[in-house]
Amino acid sequence: MGIGRSGQTKCGICNKEIKDFKYVAMPQWNISEYLCGVCYSQKLTEYYIKREVKGK
Numbered sequence: 248m249g250i251g252r253s254g255q256t257k258c259g260i261c262n263k264e265i266k267d268f269k270y271v272a273m274p275q276w277n278i279s280e281y282l283c284g285v286c287y288s289q290k291l292t293e294y295y296i297k298r299e300v301k302g303k
């Protein structure tokens with residue numbers, strides 16, 4: 248039911264259908280799917296916070 252219908256992209260994190268802009272995850276995140284804007288910015292923030300903590 249509904250599976251395999253093209254034209255629908257789901258976010259790789261929250262699994263919601265992405266209706267607006269699809270964000271491509273960074274290779275470092277190990278996510279092969281597209282992300283919605285909310286999850287993308289969340290991930291991005293997480294990623295940079297982690298990097299700052301780790302660095303030096």
Ligand SMILES: [Zn+2]
Binds near residue numbers: 258260
């Ligand atoms: Zn999402």
